[in-house]
Amino acid sequence: MAGILIKNAFVIDPLSGIKGEVMDIAIKNGKIVEEEPPGAEVIDAGGCLTLPGGIDSHSHVCGTKVNFGRYMSPEDMRAGRTARKGVMHVTSGYSVPTTFGNSYRYSTMGYTTILEGAMAPLEARHTHEEFNATPHQDMLANTLFDGNWSIMEAVREKDIARAAAVVAWVLAAAKGFAIKLTNPGGTEAWGWGEDVQSIHDPVPRFGVTPAEIISTMIRANEILNLPHSVHLHCNNLGVPGNYQTTLDTIDLAPDLNSKRQSLYLTHVQFHSYGGSTWRDICSKSEDITRAVNNRPQVVMDMGQIMFGRTTTMTADGPMEFKLYMLHHNKWSNHDVELETGSGIIPVYYGRKSLVNCVMWSIGLELALLTRNPWQCLLSTDSPNGAPFVKYPEIIALLMSRRFRENERRMIDPRTEHFVPLFAIERELDWYEIAVMTRAAQAKALGITCIGKGYMAPGAEADVAIFPIMPDKVDPSVDFQQVMAGFSRTRYTIKRGRVVARDGEVVVEGANSTIWTKAHVPDAYDMSLDPEFQKKFEQYYTVRMSNYPVQDVYLPRGVRIDTEAQL
Amino acid sequence: MKIEDVVCPFCGCLCDDLVVEVEGTRVVNVENGCTLANEKFMGDHRLKAPIRRAGNGWEAVSYDEAIEETAAILLDADRPLLYGWSGTYGEAQSVGVHLAELLGAVIDNTSTVCHGPSIMAIQEVGHPGCTLGQVKNRADVVVYWAANPIEAHPRHMSRYTTFCDGFFVKSAFRERKVVVVDVRETDSSQVADEFVKVNPGGDYAVLSALRAIVRGKRDLIPPSVEGVSREQLFRVADLCMSAKFGAIFFGVGLTMAQGKNKNIRNAIELTEELNRHTKFTISPMRGHWNVYGSNEVFTWITGYPYAVDFARGIAFYNPGETTSVDILRRGECDACLVVASDPGAHFPRACAEHLARIPTVQIDPHVNATTHLSRIQIPVAVTGIDAEGTAYRMDGVPIRTRRLFYGNYPDDLEVLEKIYRIVREARG
Numbered sequence: 003m004a005g006i007l008i009k010n011a012f013v014i015d016p017l018s019g020i021k022g023e024v025m026d027i028a029i030k031n032g033k034i035v036e037e038e039p040p041g042a043e044v045i046d047a048g049g050c051l052t053l054p055g056g057i058d059s060h061s062h063v064c065g066t067k068v069n070f071g072r073y074m075s076p077e078d079m080r081a082g083r084t085a086r087k088g089v090m091h092v093t094s095g096y097s098v099p100t101t102f103g104n105s106y107r108y109s110t111m112g113y114t115t116i117l118e119g120a121m122a123p124l125e126a127r128h129t130h131e132e133f134n135a136t137p138h139q140d141m142l143a144n145t146l147f148d149g150n151w152s153i154m155e156a157v158r159e160k161d162i163a164r165a166a167a168v169v170a171w172v173l174a175a176a177k178g179f180a181i182k183l184t185n186p187g188g189t190e191a192w193g194w195g196e197d198v199q200s201i202h203d204p205v206p207r208f209g210v211t212p213a214e215i216i217s218t219m220i221r222a223n224e225i226l227n228l229p230h231s232v233h234l235h236c237n238n239l240g241v242p243g244n245y246q247t248t249l250d251t252i253d254l255a256p257d258l259n260s261k262r263q264s265l266y267l268t269h270v271q272f273h274s275y276g277g278s279t280w281r282d283i284c285s286k287s288e289d290i291t292r293a294v295n296n297r298p299q300v301v302m303d304m305g306q307i308m309f310g311r312t313t314t315m316t317a318d319g320p321m322e323f324k325l326y327m328l329h330h331n332k333w334s335n336h337d338v339e340l341e342t343g344s345g346i347i348p349v350y351y352g353r354k355s356l357v358n359c360v361m362w363s364i365g366l367e368l369a370l371l372t373r374n375p376w377q378c379l380l381s382t383d384s385p386n387g388a389p390f391v392k393y394p395e396i397i398a399l400l401m402s403r404r405f406r407e408n409e410r411r412m413i414d415p416r417t418e419h420f421v422p423l424f425a426i427e428r429e430l431d432w433y434e435i436a437v438m439t440r441a442a443q444a445k446a447l448g449i450t451c452i453g454k455g456y457m458a459p460g461a462e463a464d465v466a467i468f469p470i471m472p473d474k475v476d477p478s479v480d481f482q483q484v485m486a487g488f489s490r491t492r493y494t495i496k497r498g499r500v501v502a503r504d505g506e507v508v509v510e511g512a513n514s515t516i517w518t519k520a521h522v523p524d525a526y527d528m529s530l531d532p533e534f535q536k537k538f539e540q541y542y543t544v545r546m547s548n549y550p551v552q553d554v555y556l557p558r559g560v561r562i563d564t565e566a567q568l
Numbered sequence: 569m570k571i572e573d574v575v576c577p578f579c580g581c582l583c584d585d586l587v588v589e590v591e592g593t594r595v596v597n598v599e600n601g602c603t604l605a606n607e608k609f610m611g612d613h614r615l616k617a618p619i620r621r622a623g624n625g626w627e628a629v630s631y632d633e634a635i636e637e638t639a640a641i642l643l644d645a646d647r648p649l650l651y652g653w654s655g656t657y658g659e660a661q662s663v664g665v666h667l668a669e670l671l672g673a674v675i676d677n678t679s680t681v682c683h684g685p686s687i688m689a690i691q692e693v694g695h696p697g698c699t700l701g702q703v704k705n706r707a708d709v710v711v712y713w714a715a716n717p718i719e720a721h722p723r724h725m726s727r728y729t730t731f732c733d734g735f736f737v738k739s740a741f742r743e744r745k746v747v748v749v750d751v752r753e754t755d756s757s758q759v760a761d762e763f764v765k766v767n768p769g770g771d772y773a774v775l776s777a778l779r780a781i782v783r784g785k786r787d788l789i790p791p792s793v794e795g796v797s798r799e800q801l802f803r804v805a806d807l808c809m810s811a812k813f814g815a816i817f818f819g820v821g822l823t824m825a826q827g828k829n830k831n832i833r834n835a836i837e838l839t840e841e842l843n844r845h846t847k848f849t850i851s852p853m854r855g856h857w858n859v860y861g862s863n864e865v866f867t868w869i870t871g872y873p874y875a876v877d878f879a880r881g882i883a884f885y886n887p888g889e890t891t892s893v894d895i896l897r898r899g900e901c902d903a904c905l906v907v908a909s910d911p912g913a914h915f916p917r918a919c920a921e922h923l924a925r926i927p928t929v930q931i932d933p934h935v936n937a938t939t940h941l942s943r944i945q946i947p948v949a950v951t952g953i954d955a956e957g958t959a960y961r962m963d964g965v966p967i968r969t970r971r972l973f974y975g976n977y978p979d980d981l982e983v984l985e986k987i988y989r990i991v992r993e994a995r996g
Contacts, residue, residue, distance in 0.1 A: 064868075066964055072867045074690050076885055079871030085881030092669050092883050094871030101868045124699065127966040131658060131958060132868050151735075193706060194812060195847035207736070323843065332694035333840060336964065337849070339701025347694070541735050543701040543728060545573040548584045548967055 005030035005039030006498065008465065011052035012472050014433055016441035017456035021433050022472060024049060029463040032498035036459045045493060045500075047467050053436050054457050055114030055464025055496065057443035060233075060268045060303050061384040062315055063104045064118050064132030064141070066125040067336060067344040071098040071313045071385075074334055075348060078313060089510050097312040097348075097385040101135040105511065107391055109138040109502040112466025112491040115454055117142040117447065119233075119268065119383065120184060120317045122338040124544065126176035130515065130555040137511025138494075138501050140454075140560070142447070144233050145178030146317055146342040147219065149190035151541070152534060157210045157218045163568055166222035167526035168534070170566060173228075175550035177517040177559065180230035180447070181223055184317035185237050186215040189343040197320035198237055201250050212237050217254055220265060224258045226520040227564040229448030231259065231301075233266045236273045239321045245286035248273040249293055257299035262448055269305025269383035271365035280328075280357055285421040287367035295373050301446045302372075303381035306365030306396050307358065308388035311350050316386065319343030340541055351388075356420070359413040363421035369400055370428045375437040376445065393439070394488035400430045401477035401484055429478050449516065452560060463498035466491050514558040522566045575969045576605045577655075577952030579721050580854030580962030581728075593975045595953065602722035613934050614977075615947035634946045635983060638905065639990035641927045641943075645903035647879065648673040651892050654856035655908030655932075657957025657969060660980035661858075661865040664907060665876075667988045669869075670995055672878045674901070676892040677862035678855070678909050679874040685823040686852045687863070687873050688887055689832035696839050698815075698849045699963045700727075705734035706847075709811035711747040713835065714771065714821025715853045718755035724853070729815070730759060745811075747804055749774070750821065762804060769826035770794025774801070775834040781805035782841045809845045816850040823852075854962035856909070857952075861960035896922045906930040908951075908980065912937030931983055948980050955979035 006029040014022050030039040062068050072079060072095060082096035082103065093103030108116060116136075121129045121143040133141040147153050147169065156165040169181060187205035188198045196206055201213040220232050236251050238244040248270065255265035267273070274290045277283040294300050316322060319335050322345025326333035334346040351358040365387065372378035380397070384390035399405055403426075410417075410424055418424050430438075444455020453462035470487035477484045494502035501509050528534040529546070538546035553559070574586040588609060589597035595609040618634035619626040629637075642648050650668050653661050654677055661677075668675035679687060703710065710729045717724040725731050733740045748760035749771075757763040766774050770793070777793045780786075782805055789798050808814050816839060822831045835850060842848035854860050863873035870876045872885035875892070888894060892911070895901045896919035903926055912920055913936060924941040931946045932938070939945055949955035954975035960966050 069864055069868050070695070070964075072871050073687070073863065073873050074694055076691055076872060079883070079885070083871075083882040086669055091666070092870065092878065092881070094883050100871050103871075124965060127958060127968065128864070128960070128964070131966070135662070135868060193702060193847070195843060332692065333696060334690070334694040335696040335698070335849070337698035337702045339699045339705060540733075541701065541705055543699065543704060544965060544967060545584050547573045548575065552968055 004041040004043065006045060006495065007038045007042040008045045008047050008052065008467065010049055011047035011467065012049050013052050013457065014436040015054060015457045016433065016437045017444065017450060018458040027052070027457060027465065029495070029498045032463055033453070034457050034459050034461045034463050049471050049473070050492060051432065051468045051470040051472050053112070053466050054440045054455050055466055055494070056112045057115040057440045057455060058113055058381065058390065059117050059379055059443040059447055060119045060381050061116050061390055062119050062386070063116055064101060064136060065121050065129035067315050067346055068098060069132065070334055070336065071315050071346050072100065074332065074346065075313060078348070090507050097389045101132050105136040105138045106507045109494050109507055110490055110505045111393065111488065112468065112494050113139060114464035114494065114496045115140045117144060117179065119144050120146055120182055121176065121178060122146050122342050123172050123176040123178065124338050124341055126178065126551050127555060130177060130551055133513070133515050134557065137513050138496060138507065140514045140516055142179035142516045144180050144182035145173055145176050146182050146184060148183045148186040148317065149342045151340045152537060154190070154205065154208045154210050154215065157214050158208065162218055162221050162225065163526065165218050166225040166566060166568065167522055167528050169222055170226055170520040170522045170526070171528035174519050177515065177551045177556055179516055179518050180228060180233050181219055182233045183216060183219060184235040184342065185239065185321065187212040188237055188320055189317060192319040192343045193337055200247055201237055213254055216251065220256065220258070224264070225568060226566045228518055228520060229451065229562050230446070231263050231266050233268060235268050235316070235318060239272045239318055240325065242275050242277040242279055242283040245274050245276055245289055248290060252293045252297060252300055255297060255299050262445055263301040264299040266446055267300060267302040269381065269386065270302040270368055271305040271307065271361060271387065274364050274368065283357055283360055283420070285360060285364045285367060287364050287371055288422060291368060291371035294377055301377050301379065302368070303379040304365045304368050305381060305383040306387050307351050307361045308382065308392040308395060309351050309353050309358065309362065310388065311348070312385045312388055313346065313348045314386045315344070315346040317342045317344045319345045321345070322347055339543065340537060353413045356414045356416055359417040360420050363417060363423040366399055366406070367421065367423050367426065369438065370426045375434040376442040378438065379442050379446065380438040394485045397435055397488050398481040398485040401435065402481040403427060403429055404478060405481040432472050452516065452562065463495060465495040467493040512558060514560045515556045516560045516562065517556070518562045518564065520564045520566050522568055526568050571970065571972055574972065575952055575959065575967055576601060576608070577857045577950070577959065577969055578604045578608045579857055580860065581721050581724050582857055582959055582961040582967055583723050583727060584967055588972055590972050593954070593973050595972065604722060609953065615933065615935050615945060618944065618946045620944050631946065631978060634944050635986045636990065637944060638929045638946070639987045641903050641929060642671055642905060643991060643994050647901050648903045648905065649892060649895055649901040650675040650905045650907070651911060652678065652907040652909030653862040654678040654859035656980040657858060657951045657959060658861045658865050659957045660984055661862050662869065663981060663984040663988055665866060665869045667984065667991060668876070669878050670991055672881070674877045674879070674890055674895060675866070676875045677866065678859055679863060680891045680893060681914055682820050682855050682859070683823055683852050684874060684887060684891065685829035686832045688829040689836055693833055693836050695836060696843060696849055697851050697963065699965055702849065703815040704728045704732050706736050706813035707815045708737060708743060709745050709747070709807055709814040711749065711814070711816040712756055713749045713816060713818040714825065715817055715819025716750070716754040716756045717853065720819065721853055745807060747807065762807070764796055764800060764804060767795040771822055771825055771831050772827040772834055775831065775838055777801050778805050779834070779838050779841055782809060782838065782845070808842055808848065811846055814842060814846065814848040816848070817853050818850070819853045820855070851963060858959040860962055860964060861958065864960050893919055902926050904928045906932070906938055908932060910936045910938050912941045931980060933977070946983055947977060948983055949975055949977040951980070957981070
């Protein structure tokens with residue numbers, strides 16, 4: 003491969019300290035290089051905005067519950083279908099597209115890396131199968147530990163080292179990337195149709211609290227030196243007044259790592275509600291962002307909702323049942339033995355629903371009130387808040403007060419009494435958007451070490467060139483252009499190869515799956531531990547030898563090795 | 569050589585604790601397996617080499633010739649149907665879907681004649697389910713509705729329910745109540761604490777009665793509902809509502825009885841209503857070991873679990889129109905590729921007759937009823953014995969089947985990829 007030379011690119015590369023300068027980028031053998039390779043294909047960017055490939059640090063795209071979202075929703079499949087064309091396979095689906103649908107749509111928006119937000123270890127093989135059918139992005143999987151019996155037992159014994167050892171074994175077995183806690187303790191309680199109400203509410207029959215699980219796992223994570231921090235979906239999602247639970251949770255976060263946060267809070271919009279009922283629900287984004295602004299050890303993503311139809315899906319089984327009791331549409335639930343749960347229901351977020359308007363405002367407020375863009379990442383918890391194809395619209399809203407004012411006229415007029423959004427003047431700039439959509443994700447996930455999220459020599463050549471001339475477009479006025487520009491790259495380059503052009507995918511992809519192997523001393527090898535083996539012999543329905551995901555499921559696996567301090 | 573933790577490729581239980589003894593390319597002993605497993609591993613009814621119909625008999629053909637002719641038949645067809653898939657592994661199913669996409673074919677799996685109605689009901693109201701280990705560790709009430717696990721899923725009760733101790737249920741046989749609902753006594757009803765005998769076709773009414781009781785409307789219930797007394801209905805409803813964790817398993821007796829998908833919808837809605845009182849789950853007793861895998865693979869590629877029609881370029885799904893039985897009954901399909909199933913034995917006569925009229929090719933290790941309708945049969949390795957790949961258990965848990973020895977047969981994936989390459993070459 004001769005390589006590529008991108009000329010006249012308007013580059014913003016926050017991790018390399020480049021805040022907008024016109025320059026050339028040379029690519030060879032899948033990497034960014036210093037010198038123009040001889041015979042390189044020249045791409046004239048013509049002054050267009052050029053960013054590192056987009057990274058989504060929390061999206062639901064592959065695995066058991068995502069596929070069940072498709073399976074149960076032919077109406078959603080019909081809502082977004084394309085025929086086979088060139089190298090592109092047939093796609094179906096709007097809020098839960100098929101794997102190729104996800105991959106093509108992300109690719110044409112310049113995204114080259116995606117983290118699947120929730121993978122049950124017992125069903126990890128399924129997630130990896132779908133990763134292999136998502137060819138244009140490198141994939142990572144958050145691995146669920148929220149209701150893991152071995153973890154809760156270690157927490158009860160106050161044995162952080164054992165918790166770390168369990169994590170190391172399970173991550174290696176599931177070929178997972180990071181620790182995910184979804185409503186910690188609540189998913190086990192849901193095995194009995196119950197839930198936990200606060201971080202100090204004990205988990206039935208296990209006698210540990212969510213706070214103890216979270217604290218133990220944050221420390222176990224650092225013992226293992228995992229690239230990412232604990233990735234937390236707080237308790238009490240979607241409950242009016244839940245901001246107090248979120249603040250209590252933020253208070254638990256120690257500052258243990260100089261390179262990144264020690265706690266990642268996901269879809270915080272869903273966790274920033276004041277009030278006590280659906281009638282008096284209000285925004286508590288100011289309280290939440292005040293807490294985050296004062297704690298560099300915490301990073302969050304927005305979990306923005308956007309108006310329209312979508313599908314909610316989460317490991318948080320009890321929350322989905324509560325939501326079903328409100329919507330009475332259709333409800334799926336799938337509890338996973340010894341590990342976690344999950345639920346799915348379709349929803350419609352309406353401009354005429356005051357509650358939905360408050361939710362919509364909160365997400366934007368979180369981004370606008372967080373001083374440091376490295377601490378608040380752009381996400382919709384796709385598809386929970388909205389499908390990821392809405393990202394360009396969110397970017398435009400964050401960059402344009404005028405656009406927000408236009409929207410204000412379209413939504414429930416009472417909204418402004420419950421939210422501070424319309425008093426906020428801040429408009430984000432190109433640099434901040436670049437941080438919130440790729441650089442901060444790479445830093446928060448801890449994947450800069452494998453060349454992700456920047457474009458300095460040595461980095462992976464994942465590049466997105468947008469049809470936007472930053473020096474000619476005023477985003478606060480030309481928000482339609484911003485939206486259109488971020489919807490469709492001129493070029494998406496993945497590992498040194500043009501994969502999408504002007505909204506069409508042009509090659510068959512070959513992604514990698516990134517996973518973490520934490521090396522522990524033999525004394526902490528759980529495969530040799532009799533108590534741990536007993537879980538498989540007596541309580542799981544799959545034998546221990548059949549549980550780990552075989553290497554064949556990761557034809558292009560990228561393993562990040564760490565040494566545990568045990 | 570003894571191999572442990574072998575996965576059984578027979579039914580949807582996908583037991584993974586078999587110990588299989590192999591000598592060369594032959595299984596000589598199976599431990600832990602049920603009689604169905606033993607027959608699957610030890611039986612020897614394999615077709616030795618590809619065959620093609622010649623007059624009233626058969627002639628041997630080479631694999632390459634059989635594959636090329638199959639591709640030619642598919643390329644020549646206006647409305648090809650690719651049917652089966654439940655008896656092969658996910659990676660092969662995936663190539664099958666892409667082949668259908670390329671051909672503009674209809675692709676369908678055996679759900680079409682078993683749990684298709686369950687899928688339709690789930691698409692209306694959702695599915696509150698769980699993995700089998702949840703039931704094993706927690707359930708104090710288990711209901712088998714129109715299912716006979718002792719004969720159809722022989723180890724279901726001993727691995728997951730009635731006879732299987734769990735973490736919170738230390739002595740399952742004593743602590744766990746079993747209800748069997750069926751139109752006749754069966755081996756399974758013999759071990760039930762409560763046997764509810766329903767008139768044939770009466771399931772919908774009985775489910776409705778139970779829903780009414782759960783909703784607190786006992787006074788609406790007549791003395792008898794489809795052969796079930798009011799007292800028994802009250803007893804069963806009370807048992808369910810007072811359970812700590814209840815699990816319903818339903819079989820083809822409910823999906824294929826009068827009412828079909830409406831029966832399943834009613835059962836799911838009963839489960840949903842029970843969740844307002846306690847914890848309840850519901851699960852279909854899937855038949856083939858990897859029928860659920862075919863639903864999963866079809867879904868992540870096309871968006872739909874079965875009956876997918878690519879004729880318009882996009883993926884189109886409309887059960888009743890794009891389902892195999894309907895396409896064959898209308899005489900619409902002009903070539904059929906059958907992979908890893910036996911429609912000759914399971915489809916209505918009119919459909920089987922149509923299969924015999926058109927060029928039908930079967931890819932299957934064994935001689936079966938479909939052989940007699942086929943123009944060509946290509947024998948392949950048996951997944952779980954001399955081929956390996958991914959399977960999805962009835963509850964969605966994915967398990968990799970094992971290859972116990974290298975035999976002389978190509979596997980499904982190899983054959984399908986060759987057909988795919990020829991078709992792709994021709995169609996671009």
